[in-house]
Amino acid sequence: MVNTSRRQASRKTPAKPRSKKKPAGVSARGVVVLVATRKGAWLYHGDPARKTWRPSGPHFLGHIVHHMVLDPRDGRTLLAAAKTGHLGPTIFRSTDFGRTWKEALKPPAFAKPPDGASVAARSVDHTFWLTPAHGSEPNVWYAGTSPQGLFRSEDGGVTWEPFSIINDDAKYREWMGAQQDGTPDGPKMHSIIVDPRDPKHLYFGMSSGGVHETRDGGRTFAPLIGGMEVVEGFDKSVITYHDPHCVVMCPSNPDRLYQQNHCGIYRLDRPSTTWERIGRAMPAKIGDIGFPIVAHPYDASTAWVFPMDGASVWPRTSPGGRPAAYVTRNAGKSWKRLDNGLPARDAWWTVKRQAMASDMRDPVGLYLGTTSGQVWMSRDEGEKWSCLASHLPEIYAVETALLR
Amino acid sequence: MKVLIPSPLLSYTRTNRVEAEGATMAALLLDLDRQFPGLRFRVIDEQDRMRPHMRFFVNGKQVYDLGLELRPDDSVHIVQALSGG
DSSP states (O other): OOOHHHHHHTSSSOOOOOOSOOOTTGGGSOEEEEEEETTEEEEEEEOTTSOOEEEEEEESTTOEEEEEEEOTTTSOOEEEEEEOSSSOOEEEEESSTTSSOEEOSBOOOOOOOOTTOSSOOOOOOEEEEEEEOOTTSTTOEEEEEETTEEEEESSTTSBOEEOSSGGGOHHHHHHHOOGGGSBTTBOEEEEEEEOTTOTTOEEEEEETTEEEEESSTTSOOEEOOBTOOOSTTSOTTOGGGOOEEEEEEETTEEEEEEEEETTEEEEEETTOOBOEEGGGGSOTTTOSOEEEEEEOSSOTTOEEEEEOOOSTTOOOSOGGGOOOEEEESSTTSOOEEEOTTSOSSSOOOOEEEEEEEEOSSSSOOEEEEETTSOEEEESSTTSSOEEEEOSOSOEEEEEEEEOO | OEEEOOGGGHHHHSSSEEEOOOSBHHHHHHHHHHHSTTHHHHHBOTTSOBOTTEEEEETTEEEOOTTOBOOTTOEEEEEEOOOOO
């Protein structure tokens, strides 16, 4: 185990005491990095030192894979959300790290509206987000789709059903907006978060459509947008105008959420319902626009972002062609640039909302998947970066899991 | 009747020519899904609409209506349209 006090002493900004206990032996375990791309999926199996990586792939070459997640509850169920340019969306499932895959018998699909329904019929273009449910609900998963829809599987991803009231609720459908209110690749349901203390307490984000919360297992949902800003000239009381890009809950303090929004970086400490724009403390030249945000697994004061250029026509590239992550170690009071090892200039890639992840090791490892098909990793919480893989297709998502 | 299967669906059928039956296009697709589970949802969405980049031809003529009646000696082609790079 790494000597935490020595490691903290070496930092310029001391970290706050950590509140979540690390699992025993966590740092002797290897990490698997799950990479979902526009043209297939890859797995990278790391050794315990996280220095050598054994690639596995491509899986589903030519499929658009939006998300691939390993179930932390059983350590072996792997789900991949896929479609192709021609074929409709589906979910593939493996229990042997991708040696064999089986397709879901019933992928996420919207219900047909009853005759006389006030909302139009919709079809799932792709499943965008996968979240394993609460630890007390083995084999239960949630999925978020484009256009925005929420689905649930109770059999490890084999069959999926529409979940909760929101898919066909007239008010929610209004808040989801139309195609032109979403991202260029279609409006998304994302950031489905399960409170580890209560399986009925969920959050999700919609781009567009705001952040929402249920405390009754999806019977009712309510918006949670206090303090969030919208594009200048628009009315922030209109839910449709809110565009959270990524929302995360701190594993070490489930009452703390961080959010990277189209309009800034935020923190929310429950029971408050008002987000605080902590991105104001970012350097003015960089700004606080981006897509991903990652919470430290053991320290709720620490979070990482990867800013992008949101000026003029929204180039969505690293500002100035100089990629960098930024970290706060004091819950957003200040930020530090982390670019050691990343290209110093002329690098015009960025990182999408699902493509930045941490592992559960100590020191925590960080992983970036770029729009130019590289995977970068850091073994020391972002202090130094190295390239793990190159020449992949455009990367949509990066997730990690500890090997057992 | 004979059905020509496009390459993206070969993971289901393993061959590009299969036999299936149905009095309508809808019934034919249900029979294909019975033989090759999962195939139908990849080409027809949950609102029974043909997916945007899939095309269906009967005896060389493109069709758009799943209610279209078929005869046993019809030839059906399922074709992938262009969908970008």
